[in-house]
Amino acid sequence: MYVHVPFCAKRCGYCSFNTAPLEDGSMVRYLEAVQREIDLLGALPWASRIRLGTIFLGGGTPSLMEAEELAAVLDRIRARFDVVADAEITVECNPESVTRAKLEGYRASGVNRLSLGVQSLDDAILPRLGRLHDARGARAAFEAARDAGCANLSIDLMYGLPGLDLDGWTRAVDRVLGWRPDHLSAYGLTLDAGSLWGAAGIDGLPAEQDQIDQYWHLARAAAAHGLEHYEISNYARPGFRSRHNQIYWHAAEYLAAGPGACGFVGRVRYSNVKATPRYCQVLADGALPVASAEELSPRQRLAERLLLGLRTADGVPTTWLETRLDGDRGLRQRIEAWRAEALLVDVADRVRLTEAGFLLSDALFVELL
Numbered sequence: 001m002y003v004h005v006p007f008c009a010k011r012c013g014y015c016s017f018n019t020a021p022l023e024d025g026s027m028v029r030y031l032e033a034v035q036r037e038i039d040l041l042g043a044l045p046w047a048s049r050i051r052l053g054t055i056f057l058g059g060g061t062p063s064l065m066e067a068e069e070l071a072a073v074l075d076r077i078r079a080r081f082d083v084v085a086d087a088e089i090t091v092e093c094n095p096e097s098v099t100r101a102k103l104e105g106y107r108a109s110g111v112n113r114l115s116l117g118v119q120s121l122d123d124a125i126l127p128r129l130g131r132l133h134d135a136r137g138a139r140a141a142f143e144a145a146r147d148a149g150c151a152n153l154s155i156d157l158m159y160g161l162p163g164l165d166l167d168g169w170t171r172a173v174d175r176v177l178g179w180r181p182d183h184l185s186a187y188g189l190t191l192d193a194g195s196l197w198g199a200a201g202i203d204g205l206p207a208e209q210d211q212i213d214q215y216w217h218l219a220r221a222a223a224a225h226g227l228e229h230y231e232i233s234n235y236a237r238p239g240f241r242s243r244h245n246q247i248y249w250h251a252a253e254y255l256a257a258g259p260g261a262c263g264f265v266g267r268v269r270y271s272n273v274k275a276t277p278r279y280c281q282v283l284a285d286g287a288l289p290v291a292s293a294e295e296l297s298p299r300q301r302l303a304e305r306l307l308l309g310l311r312t313a314d315g316v317p318t319t320w321l322e323t324r325l326d327g328d329r330g331l332r333q334r335i336e337a338w339r340a341e342a343l344l345v346d347v348a349d350r351v352r353l354t355e356a357g358f359l360l361s362d363a364l365f366v367e368l369l
């Protein structure tokens with residue numbers, strides 16, 4: 001189950017997520033609404049057949065929740081659903097909104113994995129992004145998480161940022177890897193519609209080759225520190241892959257709660273009302289806040305499984321790709337070219353992208369759609 005917590009203290013320039021300002025009383029209204037949504041989901045006829053293997057609180061900034069508020073949400077999920085004993089329970093945290101005491105409270109409520117939004121360790125770049133922490137604050141938050149007993153700790157970084165050169169990126173990557181995180185997510189900056197930068201533009205972006213160099217530095221440095229590159233943007237120590245995100249990449253089912261959250265149940269993809277006040281109102285009126293639902297056709301489903309599966313180092317069964325290529329000679333020829341250039345490789349009965357292929361994957365994914 002994914003639970004979206006929309007509030008942020010400030011909107012970051014690059015962000016296109018569904019966020020809301022934290023105003024007086026808005027967290028209380030949200031908490032009432034999301035618990036009502038969990039009740040309504042739990043009362044659906046098929047809910048008793050669900051076993052939740054992971055819970056992921058994402059945002060927004062879930063770490064704006066006090067420990068008791070987070071515990072109330074998790075308790076409500078456990079009251080309405082069968083949560084497996086060793087479920088992975090992750091909370092996304094921003095460095096400036098955590099303390100050791102808060103994180104100990106999170107752990108006491110059952111949280112066993114934290115994802116810390118560091119993004120950069122450059123004190124000139126961080127405020128430009130709109131972040132509220134500095135490099136020292138990021139390190140302090142990491143140590144607070146370890147001191148609170150978090151043994152499964154992920155760091156988020158971004159490359160391709162305005163003002164970031166290869167030297168700066170190399171220093172940041174090497175420092176973060178020196179902290180020995182269990183998991184690392186590193187996303188290249190994209191100027192998405194819906195972000196402030198997407199609308200207004202931003203100066204100082206590195207050249208494309210610089211971004212490629214930043215990608216390769218990370219891939220090599222992570223490997224040297226024993227992290228496996230198991231998904232285009234994700235690295236993990238052995239045994240520390242994100243179980244929750246693997247559900248997405250395997251195109252498996254997941255429930256979603258919270259404003260704008262998207263779920264996938266049976267063959268149906270659904271998404272919730274985005275605006276937080278409206279979301280709260282719909283639930284106050286006693287209805288599920290579903291804004292749209294779509295049943296995927298077999299072709300859409302196959303394309304989605306290919307695109308998501310090829311994001312991972314495990315790839316997809318070769319038969320899936322063969323089914324997609326059936327009758328499409330042009331695409332088959334282009335796939336053969338990818339194989340010839342060692343961007344795509346066959347391993348036993350599966351096909352997967354190489355690290356060079358990951359870098360170019362967007363071009364392939366457009367073709368497979």
Ligand code: SF4
Pocket residue numbers: 007008010011012015016017019059060061094117
């Ligand atoms: S990047 Fe994170 S903290 Fe920044 S606005 Fe988006 S959700 Fe909020």
